[in-house]
Amino acid sequence: MPKVLTKRSDFVAANKGLRNAKPGFVLLTRPNGGEGVRYGITVTKKIGNAVVRNRMKRRFRELLRDALPEKALANHDHVLIGRAGGVERDFATMADELGKALSRATEGKGDGPRRRRPDQRSGQRSGQRPRQRPSGNPSHKPPQEQE
RNA sequence: UCAGGGGGCUGAGGCAGCCGCGUAUGCUUUCGGGCAUGCGAGGAAAGUCCGGGCUCCACGAAACAAGGGUGGCGGGUAACGCCCGCCGGGUGUUGGCGUUUGCGCCAGCAUUCAGGGAAAGUGCCACAGAGAGCAAACCGCCGAUGAGCCCCGCUGAUUUCAGUUGCGGCUACAGGCAAGGGUGAAAGGGUGCGGUAAAAGCGCACCGGGGGUCUGGCAACAGGCCUCGCACGGCAAACCCCACCCGGAGCAAGGCCAAAUAGGGGUCUCGUGCCUGCUCACGCAGGCGAGGGUGUUUCGCCCUUUGAAGACCCGGGUUGGCUGCUAGAGCGCGCCUGGCAACAGGCCGCCCAGAUGAAUGGCUGCCGCCUCUUCGGAGGAGACAGAACCCGGCUUAUGAUGCCCCCUGAUCCU
RNA sequence: GGCCCCGUAGCUCAGCCGGAUAGAGCACCAGAUUCCUAAUCUGGGGGCCGCGUGUUCGAAUCACGCCGGGGUCA
DSSP states (O other): OOEEOOOHHHHHHHTTSEEEEOSSEEEEEEEOSSOOSEEEEEOOTTTOSHHHHHHHHHHHHHHHHHHHHHHOOTTEEEEEEEOTTTTTSOHHHHHHHHHHHHHHHHTTOOOOOOOOOOOHHHHHHOSSHHHHGGGOSOTTSOGGGOO
């Protein structure tokens, strides 16, 4: 099996990579500079209690065990983020969706960065951040993404 | 009998195949690993509410103080705020007896109780109400007794007057009462009869209560007898008193290794003596004294006593590895013995998770549960929930099946 | 994983050794003032006191059990 991500900084860095969303999960891929194929799984407390979260992580680990040896991106970090419904969803269809997401990531395509919903509180409190938004895509976005 | 609701106990589906995961042991290795076998979440792993083991820190003992906890009695236990049994109280219900038909008593069943002390002391009892803690008298009842007036009779005197008596009346002035009304959570025993001017434990019967004593019981307590007309309201999950228990922190404890950073800052103790022994001397050891520390005291103990040092704190670095880490107050719907029981003792058998971005996943078949069925089968349900040092409890969550108990409704029989 | 703390109006907080109308500021609504607005003045509405059980005559307050949120320790 490939290596497992253990540092929080690696997970945070993966947020800046390619993002492919599917009904059961979100796949993040990002080049890691020659570290080989690595993967990580994130399931937040919002999804459910410990039993649900652990079961989702096991299912994701099984999905990655099938998919990574053939379809993985070399020298990339792969992070799966659990979404609601990832436990009940049929395993075969999820495996199919992961394959599609990996092939899209191999082509360099993504669904775009996570859009922050404009709510009044965060907009008012931090004065610097909303200035970035109207000026277009940030600099850390891949060039292929820009339309 | 059926339906609904509530509570408690048991219990937490089973077997097998393929691909994978973690770990222990063995074998093998080209030191990357590979192979085989075994094991691999729970009754609550949860909440972190109690009690322990274990580790470190503090630590001399006794008494006292402070703080916290527990609270019927006896037993069980390593221990507990837990468990078992018993005692006592509350609530509901059934039956019997009594009855003034309001209810009371007895017995059974179910359920529940943080269940020491209110005659050690302090405090509180708002509003309402006349009165709320040495009881009080608003409406009311009475007015026997005393007072005033009237009436009748009698006596004395010149008619008007005076005196006096009453199975008489009125006033409600003195005064008596606390039964009834009313206020309140609570008004200084309850019911009935007697009693009285009206009343009242004023007297009596029964019930309740206080005190004493005897008997039974290890005890909580129960029962009997004697006695007291009844004082002594409630709150201690208010302060408090009594009895008993408790040092603090927690496996992110603690230990080892590696790496990295810094040789930095602050506070405190110091500026200090004498004697003896060994030694050529430097110095070392012991004692006395002084200072400081140990919550307080007593007796002790420890540190310092000159050396340019010691103690503590802050700051700085590392967010790596190993260990602690799982055989234990262990498990057994095994047996025997003791005990009402909780449980204890003996024998036999078993080894039953040790992860660290954190091991249980994916696919499939058969049986089991529920519903329908043309008996071939089809459909459905599967809850609450994931160990992180380990045990004993408590509390909370929880589908289905089974058993037990209580409540409500309907129907049938007597 | 361990330990500690906090929940009262939309927000920030009082009240917490029990006593009945639970207050204050900001915010909100209406009116006054102004040509209009802001500011100011006057008035008003808004609370299962996180939930449940108990103690008590009486609970935001006392006790216990849950629920939610936050902090801290390598």
